[in-house]
Amino acid sequence: MTELGADSWPPAPLRTGRLVLREAAAQDRPAFVELFSSPEVGTYVGGARPREELEAAMPEVPGRRPGAFVVERDGAMIGVVTLDPGKDGRTDLGYLFLPRAWGHGYAAEACGAALDWFAATRPGEPVSLVTRTANDRAMRLAARLGFREVERYEEYGAEQWRGVRDAGGSTPGTAAD
Numbered sequence: 001m002t003e004l005g006a007d008s009w010p011p012a013p014l015r016t017g018r019l020v021l022r023e024a025a026a027q028d029r030p031a032f033v034e035l036f037s038s039p040e041v042g043t044y045v046g047g048a049r050p051r052e053e054l055e056a057a058m059p060e061v062p063g064r065r066p067g068a069f070v071v072e073r074d075g076a077m078i079g080v081v082t083l084d085p086g087k088d089g090r091t092d093l094g095y096l097f098l099p100r101a102w103g104h105g106y107a108a109e110a111c112g113a114a115l116d117w118f119a120a121t122r123p124g125e126p127v128s129l130v131t132r133t134a135n136d137r138a139m140r141l142a143a144r145l146g147f148r149e150v151e152r153y154e155e156y157g158a159e160q161w162r163g164v165r166d167a168g169g170s171t172p173g174t175a176a177d
Helices: 026-037 051-057 106-121 136-144
Strands: 020-022 068-073 076-085 091-097 127-132 148-155 158-165
Touching: 020 106, 026 051, 026 076, 068 106, 076 106, 091 106, 106 136, 127 136, 136 158
Parallel strands: 091 127
Antiparallel strands: 020 068, 068 076, 076 091, 127 158, 148 158
16 A cells, blocks of 8 residues: 555545544543553553653644554544555554543444445455464454454564555445445
8 A cells, every 4th residue: 555645635534323433633631641652552552662752752633644543533523443564465453542432333333334334445455464373352353354364473482473565445334424
């Protein structure tokens, strides 16, 4: 994938039944600090960063770049979904949610909306997702979103799983309203 540019970014906010996916704003900074300093969130992504370090280094508007959506519920940021250029020419899907948002189906809803937007914006381009095989929730979500396994490998001291979602596949029940 070539990086998302002025022709497609930022899109109008994507709306689902419960969520809004939008570009980052200054009011999201405290939630970004909370997200990246959370030990629970850091479990499968290399660990949490110290809050003080994040407070000092984080820009006024964190996460504002093509392919990065803030996920909002009831006016507050609960997570992020990203679509980034991957090593192999595919686009990589990534997501992180605050622990209080876990277990409510928000990741499936938000990732599905972002994938549907991407398929409409970049028809014919497949998307990949990488997660640790030990992350049961992420493995279930990958299957639910239609990713199929293409490889397993060892990295960062753990077994990783890479799946691919073929171009044009829509995810039932997650499209933006």
